[in-house]
Amino acid sequence: MKQILIIDENSLFREYLRLKLADNGIEVSTGINTIDGISKMRNIAPDLIIMDYQLPKQGYLEVLKAKKANPNTVNTPVIILAQRIDQRKLIELVPYNVKKVFTKPVKIDSLFVTLSALLGIPFNIDESPGIVEVHVNDDIIFIEIAQGLNRDKLDLLRFKILEMIELYEIRVPKVIVMLSDIKLSFADAPNMQKLLETIVHASKAKPKNIRVLTRDDFVRQFIQGKKEYADIEVVSNLESAMDGLLTEIDSGMEYGESKAEIIREKLLSADVPEGDETMALKFDAEAKGFSMEAFKESVQNLKIAAVDDDFIIQELIKNTFTSVGAQVKTFPDGDDFLAVIANEKFDLVFLDIMMPKVGGFDVLKSLQIKGINFPVIILSALKERETVIKAFRMGIKSYLVKPLKPDDIFKKSMEILKANF
Numbered sequence: 001m002k003q004i005l006i007i008d009e010n011s012l013f014r015e016y017l018r019l020k021l022a023d024n025g026i027e028v029s030t031g032i033n034t035i036d037g038i039s040k041m042r043n044i045a046p047d048l049i050i051m052d053y054q055l056p057k058q059g060y061l062e063v064l065k066a067k068k069a070n071p072n073t074v075n076t077p078v079i080i081l082a083q084r085i086d087q088r089k090l091i092e093l094v095p096y097n098v099k100k101v102f103t104k105p106v107k108i109d110s111l112f113v114t115l116s117a118l119l120g121i122p123f124n125i126d127e128s129p130g131i132v133e134v135h136v137n138d139d140i141i142f143i144e145i146a147q148g149l150n151r152d153k154l155d156l157l158r159f160k161i162l163e164m165i166e167l168y169e170i171r172v173p174k175v176i177v178m179l180s181d182i183k184l185s186f187a188d189a190p191n192m193q194k195l196l197e198t199i200v201h202a203s204k205a206k207p208k209n210i211r212v213l214t215r216d217d218f219v220r221q222f223i224q225g226k227k228e229y230a231d232i233e234v235v236s237n238l239e240s241a242m243d244g245l246l247t248e249i250d251s252g253m254e255y256g257e258s259k260a261e262i263i264r265e266k267l268l269s270a271d272v273p274e275g276d277e278t279m280a281l282k283f284d285a286e287a288k289g290f291s292m293e294a295f296k297e298s299v300q301n302l303k304i305a306a307v308d309d310d311f312i313i314q315e316l317i318k319n320t321f322t323s324v325g326a327q328v329k330t331f332p333d334g335d336d337f338l339a340v341i342a343n344e345k346f347d348l349v350f351l352d353i354m355m356p357k358v359g360g361f362d363v364l365k366s367l368q369i370k371g372i373n374f375p376v377i378i379l380s381a382l383k384e385r386e387t388v389i390k391a392f393r394m395g396i397k398s399y400l401v402k403p404l405k406p407d408d409i410f411k412k413s414m415e416i417l418k419a420n421f
Contacts, residue, residue, distance in 0.1 A: 007037035034059030053082035149191035207231035300325035334358030
């Protein structure tokens with residue numbers, strides 16, 4: 001039996017891969033940090049190592065050196081997962097038999113194609129079209145699904161939901177499901193059932209706090225025909241979906257269960273064999289998909305743009321990131337930012353909507369025309385529904401409402417930059 005070692009601090013990502021690989025008859029060991037990873041590597045001599053590049057204090061290099069020094073693992077192939085990696089660093093990886101570097105968020109289908117080639121094992125993967133994205137704004141979980149209901153992507157969805165709940169510490173989950181450009185039929189009923197079950201179980205949202213945005217008649221009829229989903233509202237436009245949730249009074253709701261309870265009851269209970277309490281307890285104890293300290297260390301070499309006519313906002317973003325070693329460039333207006341994008345690349349852009357010369361939406365249009373895809377976080381002084389909807393239609397799924405706080409800036413940045421999935 002083939003064996004893979006996964007070294008990643010993100011327990012949700014490790015568990016997702018463990019379950020998918022186990023379904024294909026592969027034994028998986030996991031390491032939660034550099035020391036744990038090196039120890040596991042020495043004990044099991046894996047056939048393949050999958051490792052996060054952003055292990056603290058260049059831990060990835062310590063693992064690679066230990067692998068090379070061990071005659072049992074010197075030839076073991078390695079896959080690296082990285083948010084960003086300098087081209088010069090790629091050369092540094094060559095002597096350690098690194099076969100592939102995947103940028104995050106990882107395209108799971110591409111990852112399994114590489115795994116199949118390296119291990120010589122065909123994987124049972126759903127190759128039908130499907131795109132799943134998850135973001136959080138105003139404590140609402142936005143789930144966007146396009147092209148189709150791919151079952152592997154639906155498996156991935158529950159981990160993405162858990163990741164966002166953990167990051168934002170959401171106590172009263174509210175969900176908007178956007179089924180963009182999807183036309184379904186009776187043949188899709190099992191996948192539609194799987195989608196709804198995944199959302200309800202992973203988010204722990206009450207059905208009355210879930211909106212499904214679709215124009216597809218089958219989806220509407222399917223939801224209305226299921227008694228357990230009778231309280232889920234099906235709407236045809238984003239305005240209606242957001243109105244319904246933004247006007248909910250949270251103080252009148254019971255707080256949802258803790259993230260540990262969500263993971264234990266809805267994730268592990270479905271997948272851990274009866275009697276295998278050790279795995280359940282271990283995973284529950286390690287349940288932290290995001291580490292703020294690890295994230296701060298991982299952004300040290302990132303290049304960030306703050307585009308805002310408010311000097312105080314510029315300085316807040318600049319001080320927040322320069323304090324952890326990232327490079328921040330500030331721009332007082334959209335035209336100043338557009339003047340440099342032909343020659344400069346940014347890992348993340350904070351973009352104000354209202355600026356005196358060239359506003360945020362004009363900047364977004366220009367980026368689209370030029371085919372530039374910087375990750376963008378919209379900044380707005382007002383939580384205006386029209387602004388949010390317009391940003392969504394332009395492909396921007398994340399925004400922050402002023403006044404800003406460093407903790408909010410880091411959390412939103414982690415959502416965009418640190419997510420493994």
